[in-house]
Amino acid sequence: MQNVIPRRKKTIRDIDVRGKRVLVRADFNVPLNDDGSIADDTRIRASLPTIRYLCERDARVILCSHLDRPQGVVVERLRLTLVANRLSMLLGRPVLALQDCIGPEVESAVAGMSGGDVLLLENLRFHPEERANDPAFAEQLASLAEIYVNDAFGASHRVHASIVGVSEHLPAVAGLLLAKELDAFTRILKDPDRPFAAVIGGAKVSDKLGVLENIVPRVDLLLIGGGMAATFFASRGYGTGASTVENDRLDDVRGISAKAAELGVRLLLPGDVVVAERLDAGARARVVPATAIPDDLVIADIGPGTASEFGQALAGCRTVVWNGPMGVFEVPEFAEGTRRVAATLANLHGTTVIGGGSTADAVTRFGLADEMTHVSTGGGAALTMLAGKPLPGVEALEEAEEP
Numbered sequence: 001m002q003n004v005i006p007r008r009k010k011t012i013r014d015i016d017v018r019g020k021r022v023l024v025r026a027d028f029n030v031p032l033n034d035d036g037s038i039a040d041d042t043r044i045r046a047s048l049p050t051i052r053y054l055c056e057r058d059a060r061v062i063l064c065s066h067l068d069r070p071q072g073v074v075v076e077r078l079r080l081t082l083v084a085n086r087l088s089m090l091l092g093r094p095v096l097a098l099q100d101c102i103g104p105e106v107e108s109a110v111a112g113m114s115g116g117d118v119l120l121l122e123n124l125r126f127h128p129e130e131r132a133n134d135p136a137f138a139e140q141l142a143s144l145a146e147i148y149v150n151d152a153f154g155a156s157h158r159v160h161a162s163i164v165g166v167s168e169h170l171p172a173v174a175g176l177l178l179a180k181e182l183d184a185f186t187r188i189l190k191d192p193d194r195p196f197a198a199v200i201g202g203a204k205v206s207d208k209l210g211v212l213e214n215i216v217p218r219v220d221l222l223l224i225g226g227g228m229a230a231t232f233f234a235s236r237g238y239g240t241g242a243s244t245v246e247n248d249r250l251d252d253v254r255g256i257s258a259k260a261a262e263l264g265v266r267l268l269l270p271g272d273v274v275v276a277e278r279l280d281a282g283a284r285a286r287v288v289p290a291t292a293i294p295d296d297l298v299i300a301d302i303g304p305g306t307a308s309e310f311g312q313a314l315a316g317c318r319t320v321v322w323n324g325p326m327g328v329f330e331v332p333e334f335a336e337g338t339r340r341v342a343a344t345l346a347n348l349h350g351t352t353v354i355g356g357g358s359t360a361d362a363v364t365r366f367g368l369a370d371e372m373t374h375v376s377t378g379g380g381a382a383l384t385m386l387a388g389k390p391l392p393g394v395e396a397l398e399e400a401e402e403p
């Protein structure tokens, strides 16, 4: 297989962190409500094992993260103070939030730390040098610590200063969350229990071509849903009504279908779909066969027959990876297909891995996240892994010795 499966990287368990100053790149890029409060603290909770591990060993824990997209300037509502407060509550110890991530005040705060102390640097993206992977900025960040820990799976597909640049200056290892994410994806890509199915959906097939190409040779069963089903239908000459079809991707999609047929992979497209005039709440929805989509309507979800068929096909699987919702699940009228696939996976006796920002969001909204083997905290990073592409932030870490 031409694509890479990452080699095992050193983690904080493989090195001596006791009493050390440790720079931890976390992913505190949490969704915010309109009033600026934290809408979902999953990513903060996910960082706790690494922070606790370090505190228990009297390390001095210097946390850093980006939040949203401040475009290289200070944006008051994107300060990390609220994140520090939430983290402090969850951790049960003080977390000091600093006003910047580099500079003399940061240096003196770090110099004053005792073993077990935790502080949080200010939003890295207040500095344009973070996204530019600026070497001087990376060096300044690195100068704060003796060890670098990447625990930001969700940002590890980015070549940014706090993800890649710092690792050139310090011993660089994975945190426990990053290691868990890598283990989950590596296992399904390398050695899945079979039968192994992939459920791929979402808005556009162009976002998922890399994933489809990498996954088809690995799976026994491939289920397609979401808006991208329209491009699959069009590639087979069905009418797609007013749905968006990516005409420049028809050949790619035919290639995926041909590859599946050649390898004996069972490829299922929706047999029925929910269609509507618009993709908004309140739009009148009805179910039609996929071969009879009215001209003026768009595909909004998989139909109930498809949800049952997918459910039956998945029930016999021992590993399922799911990326991309089956419909416009944000609108209650079009959420049923996604909900039923989520329920099927929740009941599956096997390994279930959820990758993709919207897919994880859907599973969480349905209250089923705890029923899955692994719900990834990374959207773009999960897609990168499923596409078999290296994550720059992981490549930069030290390799573990072979056992």
Ligand code: ADP
Binding pocket: 201, 202, 203, 204, 207, 225, 226, 227, 228, 279, 299, 300, 301, 323, 324, 325, 326, 327, 328, 329, 330, 355, 356, 357, 358, 359, 360, 379
């Ligand atoms: P993920 O973030 O899990 O990788 P994507 O970003 O690929 O998923 O897709 C998520 C989006 O796809 C959702 O916002 C959802 O509304 C949209 N979507 C799903 N089905 C359709 C459809 N039939 N038409 C338009 N958009 C859709």
Ligand code: MG
Binding pocket: 356, 357, 358, 379
């Ligand atoms: Mg997405």
